[in-house]
Amino acid sequence: MLIRFEVENFRSIPEPVELSMIAVDDRPEVRAYPKFGASLVPVAGIFGPNASGKSNMLAALGWLSTAVRHSLRAWDDEIPVEPFAFGHAKSRDSSFALELEIEGVRFEYLLDVGRHRVSYEALFHYPEGRRRRVFEREANDLTLQRGLGELSGTRALLTDRSLALSIMRRFDEPITSAFSRSVIRFKDLGQPVGRHRPSIFRFNQYKRTTDIRSTISLFQMPRNEELEFHEDEALLDKSQSPSDRQQAIALLQLADLGVADVEIEEKRIESGRGEPATGYTIRLVHVADGERAPFDYYHESAGTQTWFELIEPVLDALRSGATVLFDELDASLHPTLTAQLIKLFKQKNSNPHGAQLLFTSHDTNLLNHLNRDEVWLTQKASNGATRFAALSDFAGERVRRSANLESGYLSGRFGALPDVSRPEILRDLGLIG
Structure with a gap:
């Protein structure tokens, strides 16, 4: 299961933002993992106005998944990373941090990457509650955990524009194989999250699984x-x-x-x-x-x-415990069906293996089906950057569990609403004098 994802300098996200799947309270649908002392939620919804960066959070996860799958054969001339387009950010590395639960053990993957080279890459795990390095790479200098000598062949294949984790998929090493399989198993449903800039890729980066x-x-x-x-x-x-x-x-x-x-x-x-x-x-x-x-x-x-087209990928995710990325959930399904899909992932009888659903939406009715720690909000700053916040810690204060989330959202209490009151625009449209 996904524990945490952090991204920096990707599309509309110049500064680090974090999506956490750690539950803030106990309830029937959360999954407890005593080994690392946390419970995880099976569903997270991202809400906010158009062009505020909702899709870019899913796109960053999708980018990382595809990078692990394809970097070895697709990053020949340039790494297709997409840094923030303004200021000095476009010359800086993009950074990703991904934490997953695999068979009760916490894994942490870190990556700093620019258009022409991988600067840093590392995989850690916590098999006994303490952090242990699986591998760590500074530029092309690779260090391996003791006992992983079968991965030493990675060094011969490592280049400026390839991920060590991609290369390690060629070797039958249980630790790295289990992690890479979990990463590349992310499923992209709904609107393809990579649709904005397909021309820079030599491969179908975000191929829809709804075949x-x-x-x-x-x-x-x-x-x-x-x-x-x-x-x-x-x-x-x-x-x-x-x-x-x-x-x-x-x-x-x-x-x-x-x-x-x-x-x-x-x-x-x-x-x-x-x-x-x-x-x-x-x-x-x-x-x-x-x-x-x-x-x-x-x-x-x-x-x-x-x-109908969702049946196979959803069933496959529920059987395998995969993570599903569903952009614009409300654009694809009627509200009653979106609520039903959320319920499938929340209930342990229909989701026995800890599959997770991450989605974006404008449908505020879905807030009535989500807990406070399952809601994330985006807002666009004046410089075009995405602001990303958890509803459970909004404005530094806890949102009451009994709060009507839809009513609070629509009233503007949590922000993340489109600004439709700008007088200069209304005047140009002839809506005010």
Whole structure:
């Protein structure tokens, strides 16, 4: 699970900002980890006006995940980092600090990187509560923990523009392999968080995981007796041994869209370019007054299509304990579906492996489904920089647990609202005299 993420000098974030998943109080949905004395929340929502930097927090996490996966083969000429565009920041390194829980142990990864070289990189872990170095790198000088001699081959492959952690993925070393797998397993859903500057990358940096083919494959499984999912039951309850198809149907039914089943028909399509391609006809079976009727997938609403496409990546995250980055959650789903998605990650019966959902949104109704330590706020400063704050410590005082978060947010108590009262703009628009 994600414990903490800090980023500095990335896009609209010139100064260090930190996102923490540490819970401020005990409640049923938080996950306790006695080894490092903290409990972690499964959900975090980032709220704020347009262009205030909400997406950039997720983009920074996505950038780091992709860097670990691809730096060795994609950073040949330049490191595609995106520093703050104003002042002296563009000539400084960007910095990242990532802390993860892996099998109850805390890991800490640090990275300072510029366009032309990796200045510093290190991985530490706390197997017995005390910090131990796994590796540390100053420029291209690499130091390894004793007993990790099998990673010594990393030095021969290390360059100014490659991450040591990327290279170590080639070696079968349990500590570094477990950490790198957790980092590259971040899932990007919703609006692609790297959409703003795709031209500077030689690879698809933030490839959306909502590939409809992966969801289609679930419904092509053999049919068994289908499950009906109710909110008080476990979606991933192994005692019932549901098939992949049954779990997918259960998640589809959970959305209460009136869909009871899915029919997939495989077709061969003559492309005129040699071998025929494979296509699919998808029909969602609706039930009304006991009558079943299949409807073509492309006649369904955008919200139904989005939910259908999310089934496989969400199920995969819940099964594996992955972290999901969902930009503009409210732009993709109806409010009732966004609330249902949050509930899936919060409840331990549907999320037994500690998967986490990090999202951005403008939908203030979602604040009614979040605890005070699950809400983060962004505001844009006069110099274009993002200000980032936790609601639980807003303005140096605790937000009462019983507070109506939506009402407080909309009243401007916590800031992070668009400024729609500027008279010069209203005058230019002819809205005031």
